[in-house]
Amino acid sequence: MEVSYKEEVSVGALVILGLVAFTLGMFWLTGRSIVSKGIGVDVVFKDVSGLKEGDPVRVSGVTKGRVARVHLDKVGKVIVTIQVSSDVRPHADASAAVASADFLGAKYVAYNPGAKDEPLAQGTPIPGVAEEQFADIASRAASNASQLIENVNRGLNPGQLAADLHNTLVVTQRGMKALSEASNGPMVQQTTQTLKTVQNVMARIDSVLGTRDAAASGRRLDTLTANLGQLSAHLAAATKSLNELLTTMNKGEGTLGRMATDTMLYKNLNATLAALSSLLTDLKERPGRYLTVKVF
Structure with a gap:
């Protein structure tokens, strides 16, 4: 079927209108203007x-x-x-x-x-x-965060921190043990003597306050003053001895100082005690190995 001239014109006009609409739409979508x-x-x-x-x-x-x-x-x-x-x-x-x-x-x-x-x-x-x-901002922020975490981990190493705490506790425990074992030492004895002197002085104060004789009270007060002087001297000596002991322990000198600071000494003592215990156990179980009895 042949297409008439009017139909051809209509189709051409529609195509042109479509192209114009498409072009205008593209300009509108992109924000451009046909007329500058x-x-x-x-x-x-x-x-x-x-x-x-x-x-x-x-x-x-x-x-x-x-x-x-x-x-x-x-x-x-x-x-x-x-x-x-x-x-x-x-x-x-x-x-x-x-x-x-x-x-x-x-x-x-x-x-x-x-x-x-x-x-x-x-x-x-x-x-x-x-x-x-x-x-770029996110990358730099991530880099800074990684550097910060690395610095924190380097400064607060969990393993090193735990090891330091363990060593501190071991030394503290050893020092307390050494002090408890030294309870019969001269410093403790001197402190005990000083406390006894204090008790005697307090008893004399009670007796002085309970008497009615002024002269006797005066003499007792003089005696009390002398005893207080002796008490003060004993206290000063005890304090000095305590300070000297603590200083020696802090420096690692003497038996207590070495026990408190020398890790190797502590380990050697433990090893020696363990060996001695093993020897005594073996001696009880097999005395014939160590003792030989001969009958003539």
């Missing part, structure tokens, strides 16, 4: 971070234009042409920066027209600054 309007400004960037044609140009967050062209002049130099409204004409101190609109990668140009009275000369580009990439 506004003021064109060139911005020089080192890196545009994915900025593309049609992205918005904003002044203080308000959209005032679009990106008209993105051109790589050379490595490290990208020329971006923006179209902005006439009410935000660029001045001599104008600047621009690439910024992220969201976390999905959308970009826009943050445009600052400047505040100087002198307008920007025709054809003069303005400097642009690319934003720091979120991935």
